Amino acid sequence: MGWLTMPFTSMGGHASAKAYLDDQFTYSRAVEGGTAGLRVLASACPLNRTYYAAAQVMTNGTGGEIFAIVCKVLWNPNSKTGEQFGYKDMTETMGPCEDHCPKTILTLLSPTDNEHARDWRRRCAANLARRARTVADGDRIRLAAPLSFTDGHVGQEFIVEKRGRRLSFRAPDAHGRYRITRFMELDWQIVPVTKVHKTIFA
Incomplete structure (x- = not known):
């Protein structure tokens, strides 16, 4: 109709x-x-x-x-x-x-x-x-496809910065912070991070 x-x-x-x-x-x-x-x-x-x-x-x-x-x-x-x-x-x-x-x-x-x-x-x-899906402050996420921003940055991986319910994203190798519109509806995954534990000698 x-x-x-x-x-x-x-x-x-x-x-x-x-x-x-x-x-x-x-x-x-x-x-x-x-x-x-x-x-x-x-x-x-x-x-x-x-x-x-x-x-x-x-x-x-x-x-x-x-x-x-x-x-x-x-x-x-x-x-x-x-x-x-x-x-x-x-x-x-x-x-x-x-x-x-x-x-x-x-x-x-x-x-x-x-x-x-x-x-x-x-x-x-x-x-x-x-x-x-949920993300935590400090998570590293990878988008299914790169995004372009008005400052010329093109990125696919970002570090999550979470303040309450507000999310912003920082490029791993830069200091700029970005907003990603309708982030929770996009295709992305959390990138596993290998944690190195301190060796303790007896």
Whole structure:
């Protein structure tokens, strides 16, 4: 489907993208033989950019298959054209490029044989695993590919400098410190360091 855009006044009083989309994807309508619809069991919309939801198929009030809905979100409060909010909805069977679905939603989904959905779930799981990694102050890390910085430095290995939750990176042979955007989502590994222990003579 394409994009659906609107002013905030058309959001039915909902103050956030998450609240509006939860309402849009939770519904019940009369069909021959009873009712059919969807129910959002869990959802998230980090920074109003991408909406992820676990939606359950409802038939005559009984819950069935649970699948993922993904929406690209437009959030532009200062729009001069009135397109302050918009979204483009997809299901996981369409293999969305957006693959940072929270674990709390992935764990609710029903098993599927759809290859596009299975690939999307694998990508989401891989991203979760990357973000779950930890580094300590002083660790030496090696990126899968070199990075270039505005001062002209090109580097692939760095020493981690950790101050609380803030990370900076120092080139092993230089004094410059660098920021690496979305570091936890990149491919990298910790370089083992051989520690030499002092010999103690009796």
